Amino acid sequence: MSNEHLMLSQVSIEFPTPSGPFKVLDNVNLNIKEGEFVSLIGHSGCGKSTVLNIVAGLYEATTGGVILDGKEVTEPGPERAVVFQNHSLLPWLTAYENVELAVKQVFKKTKSKAEMDEWVKHNLELVHMSHAMHKRPDEISGGMKQRVGIARALAMEPKVLLMDEPFGALDALTRAHMQDSLIEIQARLNNTVIMITHDVDEAVLLSDRIVMMTNGPAATIGDILKVELPRPRNRVALADDAQYNHYRAEVLKFLYERQHRPEDKTEKKSEADVTSIAKGKINVKAA
Numbered sequence: 001m002s003n004e005h006l007m008l009s010q011v012s013i014e015f016p017t018p019s020g021p022f023k024v025l026d027n028v029n030l031n032i033k034e035g036e037f038v039s040l041i042g043h044s045g046c047g048k049s050t051v052l053n054i055v056a057g058l059y060e061a062t063t064g065g066v067i068l069d070g071k072e073v074t075e076p077g078p079e080r081a082v083v084f085q086n087h088s089l090l091p092w093l094t095a096y097e098n099v100e101l102a103v104k105q106v107f108k109k110t111k112s113k114a115e116m117d118e119w120v121k122h123n124l125e126l127v128h129m130s131h132a133m134h135k136r137p138d139e140i141s142g143g144m145k146q147r148v149g150i151a152r153a154l155a156m157e158p159k160v161l162l163m164d165e166p167f168g169a170l171d172a173l174t175r176a177h178m179q180d181s182l183i184e185i186q187a188r189l190n191n192t193v194i195m196i197t198h199d200v201d202e203a204v205l206l207s208d209r210i211v212m213m214t215n216g217p218a219a220t221i222g223d224i225l226k227v228e229l230p231r232p233r234n235r236v237a238l239a240d241d242a243q244y245n246h247y248r249a250e251v252l253k254f255l256y257e258r259q260h261r262p263e264d265k266t267e268k269k270s271e272a273d274v275t276s277i278a279k280g281k282i283n284v285k286a287a
């Protein structure tokens with residue numbers, strides 16, 4: 001027995017293909033503390049969404065598995081809410097009704113109708129969507145839809161919040177606003193968060209740890225960066241902060257020196273070169 005909160009233990013996964021099994025993840029091991037904010041970063045196609053889908057219970061690991069509070073994850077559950085990249089709201093329901101559906105799923109037996117109504121409104125308020133709660137997805141912007149998706153996830157009071165590039169499609173200002181509200185909400189509720197991102201600044205600003213994945217196939221965790229910046233974190237103050245910039249540079253080095261982008265395959269370095277690069281002997285220009 002272990003008193004760990006969320007454990008990914010020797011997780012490997014293979015998908016069947018016409019030319020035989022395709023190994024996407026190989027021996028991923030990660031222990032996450034309750035209330036911890038972990039970002040997953042890595043080049044496109046390395047297997048980040050696959051990791052999240054396994055924790056969500058949507059994919060089953062071929063070997064190894066995920067344990068949440070002592071119980072193996074075998075299927076999706078409301079204690080692990082997912083926010084997808086492409087805000088998966090039901091198009092025929094209003095923002096309010098989309099959140100209400102999730103609230104009913106979790107609280108039908110424990111909250112009264114009036115309490116559920118209040119809870120739906122409270123969560124829409126958290127993401128500043130009260131003014132548009134009776135609009136349907138096609139009547140609101142992408143940023144607003146994403147906020148409703150986050151409200152829906154939060155309203156389930158999940159122990160674990162799983163987010164797959166949640167702000168990827170947003171403009172810079174909306175993205176900054178959403179990051180700030182996420183920091184605020186997570187500090188208040190102390191959920192455990194796993195967030196996939198492509199954005200190095202976002203990863204450093206939000207995370208307690210940044211998990212950096214190697215390129216696939218058979219991807220695994222290449223390195224983990226502990227971000228020990230005091231909270232609350234202020235994005236403007238951090239822009240000039242030496243420690244912040246050090247963390248940022250560490251992630252960039254991992255992505256552009258230690259792990260080549262898949263598109264760079266034509267000039268793929270030999271194994272010996274890659275080792276030299278990792279040791280800092282060869283200077284590779286970042287893209």
Ligand SMILES: Nc1ncnc2c1ncn2[C@@H]1O[C@H](COP(=O)(O)OP(=O)(O)O)[C@@H](O)[C@H]1O
Pocket residue numbers: 015016024042043044045046047048049050051216
């Ligand atoms: N259901 C599946 N069947 C077959 N291959 C899959 C499946 N899901 C993901 N993959 C493959 O696994 C690899 C990693 O995908 P993914 O986890 O989506 O990467 P990322 O999120 O890092 O961009 C890709 O090569 C993708 O084609």
Ligand SMILES: [Mg+2]
Pocket residue numbers: 048049050164
């Ligand atoms: Mg993905």
